[in-house]
Amino acid sequence: MTADRRPIALAGIGKIARDRHIPALEDSEDWSLEATISRNSEVEGIESHADIESFLEARPDIDTISLALPPGPRTAYAEAAIRAGRNVMLEKPPARTMAECLRLEALAAEAGVTLFATWHSRMGHAVESAAARIREEGLVGIRIDWREDVRKTHPRQDWIWEEGSLGVFDPGINAFSILGEILDMPIALREVSMEIPSNRQTPIAADFAFTHPSGAEISGVFDFRHDGDPLWDMWIETKAGRFALRDSGSRLEADDGDVPGNQSEEYPLLYRRLAELVDAGESDFDLRPLHHTADAHLIGRRSIVEPFDW
């Protein structure tokens, strides 16, 4: 802990806040968690506010706010914080809709504050190595394999099946965020098929293929009906050979040796990046992962499959 840590507030004290944000902030050399904003939860020893308005009024000295709320209520919080001149860090996805994202971006530019749309999987330990290898060797293709048992990763979380949530694209958007980081050319979804349980609104599985300007074949599958530990892997072929980017970007497996991973670094790295952005007075608001997700819903072929119950 150093004397010049910047004050920060965290809104939304749920599972992701306790698992990831708070431990990262406790160890941070950049930030000091000085307030939380949550209707239902508190963090022992930290000043607590029930809503964004009372926080903004009580603590004009805290000029950066991290929002770990779900996307539904998050946009109104982000808007209030930006209007009050505070820097804002947003959990993924940055908003429910493209139009909300563009509105936040315009408001932040007007207010002159930092807006940071985080994509935690990009901070995976091996993502940079994979990007360098693709750049040097030339891409032939990527096969994405993103499978998990929704009963374990989202136990009884009915919100994930409601319209406006993303279903299997909730983890899948993490794969899209890694693609944006390891590819230096723009890609667009060409074909998507989605399976939707007959009693739910959002997809339980999806298959997709992208077009890539150089003709590289990028395709994959997202599936919530997986047994056992999650698979969050990309199988990558370059002109020089094959390697795998595994565990949501945290580990690179190749014949010439592995780059070991450490998934717990993701959130510390996000908060490090936030400090750099605030220092530089810059924003980082990459919407491509959300574009691809919206595009999938726009062009996807839907099949109704058997009902899903916990």
Added chain:
Amino acid sequence: MTADRRPIALAGIGKIARDRHIPALEDSEDWSLEATISRNSEVEGIESHADIESFLEARPDIDTISLALPPGPRTAYAEAAIRAGRNVMLEKPPARTMAECLRLEALAAEAGVTLFATWHSRMGHAVESAAARIREEGLVGIRIDWREDVRKTHPRQDWIWEEGSLGVFDPGINAFSILGEILDMPIALREVSMEIPSNRQTPIAADFAFTHPSGAEISGVFDFRHDGDPLWDMWIETKAGRFALRDSGSRLEADDGDVPGNQSEEYPLLYRRLAELVDAGESDFDLRPLHHTADAHLIGRRSIVEPFDW
């Protein structure tokens, strides 16, 4: 006809080209239609090419191309034209996906050519008057009523029911394009419900509501199951009263008198605007109508309804 009309080529010689583009170009003081590009159709008296590559090679002197193709093949044509340094005008919607749009935008900026995403309904005779009235009087609410008999407006056009087509959003995106022109504040879809025939992929009807920064209530309905002539109307309430913007932006009805419409002006005005953009070396590539359409698919609640057959 004047001596200094610019040469232009038109790709995609289907119904919209014959009904709208060719008459507009024949009467244009700015443009002279010197070539068509179409696998199946020709226009009497005009040089014809079967595909974009042979056209680009044969006619380096024609530096502007208008694409009246469906969005599926259109993006590849646009990309080839931009790479060859030609200015491009695109029928709505500008591409199948957001990612394709952003790619075209980046390519055009790199090539230094004009890119014009047209939204013909914006050129409706009364759209500007409606915008001025809303600005002066202050908006209270808009109710959108966009209904047509799909059997008459898209007779036996099965493509409209295939994934990647927009179903009832194909006409509906015109309403969204008018909203972008008459509102000076950004709006975002808040709630959408869609009805999809059990034997089809795209919606036959949709209900929706937007959030507006000032709290104005903007909502509407799109419906393909309408008897009789199409209704393409917006019922607008301002702090000073009510008026209607009817017939897809072409007519304004109010107590203090009507602004008469002339829908046939839309395409001449689009080609006028294209000439201005090319002269100025600028682009006009507003993606908001497509954002709202993608957002509707991303957050929309879907109900399966009775099958649709022609």
